[in-house]
Amino acid sequence: MQDLAPLRRALISVSDKTGLIDLGKALADRGVELLSTGGTAKALREAGLAVKDVSEVTNFPEMMDGRVKTLHPMVHGGLLALRDNGTHVQAMQEHGIPEIDLLIVNLYPFEAALARGAEYDEMIENIDIGGPAMIRAAAKNHGFVTTIVDVEDYDALVAELDANDGKTGYKFRQKMAQNAYARTAAYDAAVSNWMAGAAEVETPRRRAFAGQLKQTLRYGENPHQSASFYVDGADRPGVSNFVQHQGKELSYNNINDTDAAFELVSEFLPTDGPACAIIKHANPCGVARGETLTEAYQRAFDCDRTSAFGGIIALNQTLDAATAEAICEIFTEVVIAPGADAAAQEIFAKKKNLRLLTTPGLANPAAASVAFKQVSGGLLVQDRDNGMMSFDKLEVVTKRAPTQQELDDLLFAWTVAKHVKSNAIIYAKNRATVGIGAGQMSRVDSTRIAARKSADMAEVLGLAKPTVDGSVVASDAFFPFADGLLTAAEAGATAVIQPGGSIRDEDVIKAADDAGLAMVFTRQRHFRH
Template identity: 65%
Template sequence: MTDIPIRRALLSVSDKTGIVDLARGLAGHGVELVSTGGTAKALRDAGLDVRDISELTGFPEMMDGRVKTLHPNVHGGLLAVRDDAAHVASMEEHGIGAIDLVVVNLYPFEATVAKGAERDEVIENIDIGGPSMVRSAAKNHAFVAIVTDPADYALVSGGSTTLADRRKLAAKAYATTAAYDGAIATWFGTIDQGEAFPETLPITLKRGPELRYGENPHQSAAFYTAGGATARGIGQARQVQGKALSYNNLNDADAALDLVSEFRDAAPTCVIVKHANPCGVATGASLAEAYEAAFACDTVSAFGGIIALNRPLDGATARAIAGIFTEVVVAPDADEEAQAIFAAKKNLRLLLTGELPDPARTGLLAKAITGGWLVQTRDNASNPELKVVTKRAPTEQELIDCRFAWTIAKHVKSNAIVYAKDGSTAGIGAGQMNRLESARIAAWKAKDAADKAGWPTPRTIGSAVASDAFFPFADGLLAAVEAGATAVIQPGGSIRDDEVIAAADAAGLAMVFTGVRHFRH
């Protein structure tokens, strides 16, 4: 038999959304309702006849509700194979009645952790009976339906269930308990025990939309969310308009949001990203001014790019952005004028994030490689203590430009070179196999930008230059000198530091060491 009538249902939920309507519908089909604690009370308050679980087990709920469903009369009713004569005989011998439907959602463990509860409260929100019933019902899905999500109530509200639906519900049920146990294991390991890298690292993800394709049309892709109730990022952003996001859109938008979040509390700031690398970043007196300065850094790469802003999008900035083709705009919010302007750009995606992520947030980053995963902590090092290593110390403005360039370099693919001046990037060199070429490419981009804008000189003249790792030879630094840089910020630590410092002194540069490297691959 594939279609099975529901004669008895066990309802025990923390989230009571829709449970009364479901129970009322089941009762209308003659289903006997069995329930526990608060769920039973909610159903009785709605005028429904409900049997307490204690009537089924012959034992009262005890130990503050810790023990109520862990009983053979419950699990026998769930696990019995209905067409196995021995199982049927055992049920008859011990007075065990079959349970055809279980509706369970689990104690709110993640929400309890997210609100900063004390350890004892967190422990009390580890559900035991609920996952046990879920697993028993799911194992016996040939005869029993298990519902763990209110969104699936419609599948069982008709008084019977199909085998196809029971299989679907069982798969979802095991995914639910796996994610639940994973959250608990992660809390015990990383928070309770303080282990940065637990011996076993559970990774549970919830699928969002399937994407049209991956990085290329021949690759399949989907978007999965993670992070629990406190997550803030592209995965939690609200899409206001535009066509569906692609794999590359999401990847680039994440890179843009990650960088602009560094300026969460700064002056109006605009980040423009192309293929996961920033091609222009600037701060200004207004968002529109910041956008124009960021755009001017590389007008070619900005076409079809991703823009992230650290302030709510306004009409003036929206008009400026609408002047060229842009794939995605990410902002904390957008006013009515800005949304009306973008409405005319039907393909432009507008994502509103609310509060920007904390750039100093902790957590782990994982990357799949053949046969395993590489896992590391986030690179959230910022504002390092600077050590002046040249005869000339940087001026106050040079220090400001150094720190700005250093912040950008952290988000540029290695080898990374960033020139910056007066709160704006002048040229960015990314992803090259050697630092010298990155320095030359960044300088060339700055000259090209000046030619296009009609400026008399490129913005690298009088700029600060940041290198994500040390200069292994003086040649990369000399390329920066040739581009017109007057100050340098880099980690230091090369065996040829003395040679590089001597070259900086000979050129009259001011150079500071951070002692921190920002490789990004």
Template identity: 65%
Template sequence: MTVSAKNIPAPDLVPIRRALISVSDKTGIAAFARALADRNVELVSTGGTAATLAKEGLSVRDVSELTGFPEIMDGRVKTLHPSVHGGLLGIRDDAEHKAAMDEHAIQPIDLVIINLYPFEEVRFGGGDYAATVENIDIGGPAMLRAAAKNHAYVAVVTDPADYEKVLAALGENDGALPYRLRQELAAKAYARTAAYDAAISQWFAETLSVPTPEWRAFGGRLKQVMRYGENPHQEAGFYVTGEQRPGVATAHQVQGKQLSYNNINDTDAAFELVSEFDPEKSAAVAIIKHANPCGVAEGTSLAEAYRKALACDPVSAFGGIVALNRMLDAEAAEEIAKIFTEVIIAPDASEEARALIAAKKNLRLLLTGGVADSRQPGLTAKTVAGGLLVQTRDNGTVDDLELRVVTKRAPSEKEMADLRFAFRIAKHVKSNAIVYAKDLATVGIGAGQMSRVDSARIAARKAEDAAEAAGGAPLTKGSVVASDAFFPFADGLLSAVEAGATAVIQPGGSMRDEEVIAAADEHGIAMVFTGMRHFRH
């Protein structure tokens, strides 16, 4: 069923005579309300907001005077009343609407200033079930949607950042607001309630352990308008969801020019990877280029880890992203600053390190306050034509897997440490992924190839290139190799053997596992199965 429109043209300017104010975030509200009162706008308010304004010496009419009905049920019911919604939804130039408003003594409301209960803050702040439910706003979204629908006659403000814009427009238009601004504010109100409802529905799905609810919604708030997207002809924005996961979305940018779309994508990949390493156990550094690692290493210090990571592929590291799992210190900062780097992201940075990095004015330094929890559940989403692909975050970690030796020879203790290290990295390399590692450092990485054997060959070739640049032998000799998924044929394994690998870690599960195991045994290679794959597309 559709509702036919009456096609009454909206006025260009609407004088603001009465404003309804009900805000959870009271930032700037007293000054905004005072400026409205100075323009002889009648202020109508609710509960805590009314008390706040009254303390500021402002004359405020309680909403219960407007409705003739008191707030009840701990304030759950206060604005859900015809006197409020009639005042918001009434079409002023419609004779029938005007007659109904006159008959029921409904006074028009020209401006609504509302922001919602802090549901997202409570949800992500660890609130219990009852507290989270109590912070689901009902009257606020209802009034926002009503006012936004009737934007022909009503202006709706849901963001304190828009207070100055509204006051400026009132000053320019002799106490009235123009239609274009009312449209823009209405669009923002609907986007806000949509994101709010998305957060609520996501929380319910998580709480009830429903992985694929019938309806799925996502919402976020604009943090940054990008200069462009992946390419200059694409427009883009960076939106944050409110999830307090340490990373690029929550980091504080200490210095450097604005992050680009690709910077954010790569920085997220870098920090998620380095967060696989416990900072209490070792220093870890990941260098990322085009969302793939080109070098990762552990060390006794960040400087040592960085040098080992850089040695894997110093050519690709130029202009890359560097992620650290510990506080950036002066020694590491000095090493990183030796080549052109786009972004450094770390939990923190010492004053000495900050001073060193400050000399590179365009180098972005982001501080996260901690590393991310690699086991934390969550969702990822990807758009396809006409739809969304949604899945749980890949929070599987090699530390939680029961590794099964499937060859005659078992890995040595050193090989096993390198195998675990390499499999952590393979999880973050675009599939098909092959990672050679030695002494807790990558020595060759093959990413994103259509054939796993090609990835193995590319990784070995890059190791040869790095060795040639350093004037030594390829570090794949005596290395271990990790594959993000099973070897469908023995040829990929044999390429690794040819490169000098002595042990292999892979998920297993191929119809030809026995063939691959036999090939490993024939060459004296140790192999372990993880039982978990890490495709990354």
């Protein structure tokens, strides 16, 4: 290992040609000999740069449609040889192996092919072999060799050469080596996870997860925790691919809560009308539909105005001026929507700290994907909860069947329940939440808390009765006893939706019948921890 390593010869082989010519010229101007392959060599030559084909070094032509070109001792020897090891130097001299001091490689675009849904055979051809092999070799020998795998590092490389009279420092090479191994790890993770799906392997013996840094955050959930935001390359609309139009940088909690809000509002198709979800600490404090986006927001806000202060607002349609004006009446951290018109943006511009995010669309709530959670010493991995419910799947278990209005509200409440921390209780009326109980250890406590919040809001709104009066209620899991159901009935609920499946289902059904409630079972649970 040496601190400053001279740079005499570079091997460049890139699929992404961004910045290639400028970098090639910068290297040539510093007297660096350029080795290259295929399309990269062609692009450099067309720019007037002198390039030696790798095949001239290996004395072997590219073959098998380019599958074999750099997998050769003349290449890997030049990358791996220890410059301060006499045996290595002697072997290089004996076999005429040229030193390669700089490797610039970005890999076949496997992730891009995956994102556009390429067919199996195309995916296989986009698995790079020679590139990762060279990257790993060069990175291992970072005591002498510099490895660049990202276009974003081209300028840093040139700056390093300028600062060190055409040499690279050990710390720089070490940093680039770490980045190189992270790149091949992420690449292999993408390939292995795709292959697991293609081969229908549900629980691979080893599972890799990878992400690319999108943002370094000020801190985590609390100021003493460091944090950063990585994205996995999925094209799911939401917090990974938003456009931020204004406001401060997003925090860890902002991103977490915004994700919860947008995933919830994405349950409601824009073609079925406007919808709004307001989130506080990853739980909904108000969700509603309306004839207009402004009405949907106002009805969501009226569920729990106190909790909505400083919350996250998600909309399922393009934000308009009237809704922007209404939102600006209170302090809001983030607003996210699939678009915002110019008038709305102008209104929000007056609120400098409010973050406005727009996305390329709504997330598909039925799409299959993987979710994971870190536990001590490992990861819990599961399918994302993409369970959907419809009228035809509901099972009426009481003597009285729900009215059409009740059915509509029951499905609405059930959809919201999917996004509320367990134990979750949701009262809803006229396609708006009127009471939400979240995250309690006892289901009956969630039922009481939600009813109490409704009573508090009735006072704020100047209503004679709590807003839960005449509502329906959803429970994310079965009622183990009749007490929670009866508490909801006492609060004014007229119909219930729950999974069913308790050993005491008959007792709960009888209690519902005695109270005159209509109740439906979904046979599907929505625990959310």
